[in-house]
Amino acid sequence: MYTVELATLIGKMNLEVLTPDIDYKHIKICQPDVNRPALQLAGFFDHFDSDRVQIIGRVEEAYMRKMEKDHGIGILSRLMDYKVPCIVFCRGIDVEPELIQLATQKCVPILKTNKTTSSFMAEVIRWLNVELAPRMSIHGVLVDVYGEGILITGESGIGKSEAALELIKRGHRLVTDDVVEIKKVSDETLIGMAPDITRHFIELRGIGIINVKTLFGVESVKNTQAIDLVIKLEEWNKEKEYDRLGLEEQYIEYLGNKVVCHSIPIRPGRNLAVIVESAAVNHRQKKMGYNAAQELYNRVTNNLMKKNKAIEE
Structure with missing residues (x-):
């Protein structure tokens, strides 16, 4: 309590x-x-x-x-x-x-x-x-991308902090790196924030600790952010089948609240910042009622129906 x-x-x-x-x-x-x-x-x-x-x-x-x-x-x-x-x-x-x-x-x-x-x-x-909200701490990075709270998780050293740094350089804002404190303020909303000790700091392997607020300015950081989407980074596994359409949403649960979660396989040469930006914009479109995967599915279905109808005639 x-x-x-x-x-x-x-x-x-x-x-x-x-x-x-x-x-x-x-x-x-x-x-x-x-x-x-x-x-x-x-x-x-x-x-x-x-x-x-x-x-x-x-x-x-x-x-x-x-x-x-x-x-x-x-x-x-x-x-x-x-x-x-x-x-x-x-x-x-x-x-x-x-x-x-x-x-x-x-x-x-x-x-x-x-x-x-x-x-x-x-x-x-x-x-x-x-x-007084229930809370927990997890290992990850929380950034504000186009107003969407993106929680990036994955194993240590997979590139979460590097992705966050690239997003900051592209004009987005850091909430917390390494440790994310999550509060459940309602059955629909989770709020993420940084511990007081690590606020505004990022750890980059080979470089050390950097102060994002000092290097990039006060507009590059944010104290709190609602968590809208979780992106889980994982090593590429050629034997695993990854979702290529996105028709069915996957979820992860924190403190009893479900949050949409995307698993992103990591391979050399992939631009994580662009992927995270695209995921944020796509998630916002879905909340506004537009689903690109569903539209493609409808187009394919209608095209097949037209072909079948032509064959029957």
């Missing part, structure tokens, strides 16, 4: 801390979802997930105003007894001094933002889903 420090959330969302006496640096968030404590304010705490960030908006604030003051403070005191990570008041709602004092006693940070409740919730959930 991954966690996010509350201090990081406060800085990212530009939240105002109303309880400065609380040392919140040790508080960590482990749930990407948030909670608006509507039922809890009514006294129903069954199935209450106390690990979530608690958000109070205009509706909750209006409901508490209709309560007697002592009763409202008592309900929030019971909420704080569950050791929630924090309580965020949206829309710039003024917080009673008694509540701030109570929160300080119970070591529950009270935060404030001027954003609307819905927009703040959406932004927090999106950000936490990325930060």
Whole structure:
């Protein structure tokens, strides 16, 4: 299970801390979802997930105003007894001094933002889903080619880094070399990034380590990229039959998500950069509804039907 420090959330969302006496640096968030404590304010705490960030908006604030003051403070005191990570008041709602004092006693940070409740919730959930996403690390190279995230894999020394370097010289962008950290941000999307230590570096056998950002400029690198296509490089095997039409997609699975995968046989003289560029453009065309292999198949099928019809006549 991954966690996010509350201090990081406060800085990212530009939240105002109303309880400065609380040392919140040790508080960590482990749930990407948030909670608006509507039922809890009514006294129903069954199935209450106390690990979530608690958000109070205009509706909750209006409901508490209709309560007697002592009763409202008592309900929030019971909420704080569950050791929630924090309580965020949206829309710039003024917080009673008694509540701030109570929160300080119970070591529950009270935060404030001027954003609307819905927009703040959406932004927090999106950000936490990325930060707390399941992840894994694999050996490979990730590059951005015409906006498509291409993950190049294969055995060590097969030419992944050299292909990435040629792509960079042709105007594309490097995300990471050697180690790719993959995050599953949704059932459809995988995000790849570089470890902090190796970010912007490429290892070239016989030369050593080079800094792509320094050599080719800031436009040649990128910090994160969605993984759209996997290209697996492998040594040429004359006894193996390789797909020459591409009518059926092959897939590889990472963290439960399937990604289209092409196996590319390597022989001397093949220009890997051009092959990767062509694969990226072809994959984009398929996503836009055009499949060259299917069109060729339809042409051949129609031609055979015409010939058969001519023979019958």
